[in-house]
Amino acid sequence: xxxxxxxxxRDLHDLLGYSLSTIILKCELxxxxxxxxxxxxxxxxxxxxxxxxxxxxxxRTVARGYRRMxxxxxxxxxxxxxTAARVRAAVRVGARPLPPEVDTVLATVLREGLTNMLxxxxxxxxxxxxxxxxxxxxxxxxxxxxxxxxxxxDPEGGLDNLTSRVTRLGGTLDAxxxxxxxxxxxxxxxxxxxxxxxxxxxxxxxxxxxxxxAxxxxxxRDLDERLGRGLSLIVRRCERVHxxxxxxxxxxxxEIADILRISRRTLAEVRAVARDYREAGAPRGAEC
Numbered sequence: 001x002x003x004x005x006x007x008x009x010r011d012l013h014d015l016l017g018y019s020l021s022t023i024i025l026k027c028e029l030x031x032x033x034x035x036x037x038x039x040x041x042x043x044x045x046x047x048x049x050x051x052x053x054x055x056x057x058x059x060r061t062v063a064r065g066y067r068r069m070x071x072x073x074x075x076x077x078x079x080x081x082x083t084a085a086r087v088r089a090a091v092r093v094g095a096r097p098l099p100p101e102v103d104t105v106l107a108t109v110l111r112e113g114l115t116n117m118l119x120x121x122x123x124x125x126x127x128x129x130x131x132x133x134x135x136x137x138x139x140x141x142x143x144x145x146x147x148x149x150x151x152x153x154d155p156e157g158g159l160d161n162l163t164s165r166v167t168r169l170g171g172t173l174d175a176x177x178x179x180x181x182x183x184x185x186x187x188x189x190x191x192x193x194x195x196x197x198x199x200x201x202x203x204x205x206x207x208x209x210x211x212x213x214a215x216x217x218x219x220x221r222d223l224d225e226r227l228g229r230g231l232s233l234i235v236r237r238c239e240r241v242h243x244x245x246x247x248x249x250x251x252x253x254x255e256i257a258d259i260l261r262i263s264r265r266t267l268a269e270v271r272a273v274a275r276d277y278r279e280a281g282a283p284r285g286a287e288c
C-alpha cells in the first residue's frame with residue numbers, strides 16, 4: 001500500500017494542482033473583464049468550465065490509476081494559461097507523435113513546471129520548446145522572475161515526482177537557476193519507451209491484489225468527499241455565471257468572486273490530501 005499511497009499523492013499533485021491554479025487565474029481575468037469586455041469574459045469562463053469538468057474527470061482517474069496525457073494539448077493549455085497570467089509566452093512544441101508513455105511524462109513535466117512557475121515566481125517571460133536529436137526528445141521550460149522558484153529540493157515533492165517519472169523511462173531531469181531565470185529540462189529516449197510500454201502492459205494484465213483495490217476504493221471515496229464536491233460546485237456556479245455576464249456585470253463579478261473563493265479553498269484541500277497520502281505512504285518500518 002505504501003507505493004499506492006505515494007502514487008495517489010503524486011498524481012493528485014500533478015493533475016489537480018495545475019487545473020485549479022488555471023481556474024483561479026482565468027476567474028481572476030474574467031472578473032476584471034466582465035464590466036468592459038463581457039464577451040471575452042464569457043470565453044474565459046468557458047475555459048474555466050472546460051478545465052473544471054476535466055478536473056472532475058481527473059479525480060476519478062487518479063483513483064483508477066494511469067491517465068494518458070498529450071504534450072501538444074498541455075502546450076496549448078499552457079499558452080492560454082500564460083496569456084491569462086499576463087506572461088509573454090513563446091511555445092514551440094513539435095507536432096510529430098510521441099510514444100504514449102513519453103508523451104504522458106513530458107506533458108506531466110510541463111504541467112508541473114508551469115504549476116511551480118505560477119506559484120513561486122513573478123515571471124514576465126516564459127519559453128517552452130521541444131527538440132529531437134536522433135532517438136531522444138528534449139523538453140525545456142525557461143522562465144524569468146524565479147528568485148524563489150523551487151529547485152531539485154522542492155519541499156512539496158513535485159520535482160522529485162517528476163524525476164521518478166522521467167528516470168523510470170531511462171531519461172534525465174535537470175532543474176536549476178541562472179540568475180533570475182529558472183530552467184527545467186527533461187530528456188527522454190524514444191526507443192526504450194516501446195519496451196517500457198510492453199512491460200507496463202504486462203504489469204496491468206497481472207491480477208490486482210485485493211488490498212490495493214480496497215485502498216483505491218477508499219481513496220476514491222476520500223477524493224469525492226474532500227474534492228469532488230468543491231469541483232462540482234465550481235462547475236455549477238460557472239455554468240450559472242457564464243450567461244449572466246452580458247446582462248448584469250456587477251452581479252457576475254460577485255459570483256466570480258465566490259467561484260474564486262471556492263477554487264482557492266479546493267486547491268488548499270488538494271494540497272492537504274496530497275500531503276496526507278504522501279505522509280501515510282512514507283516508509284516507516286514495515287509496510288502494510
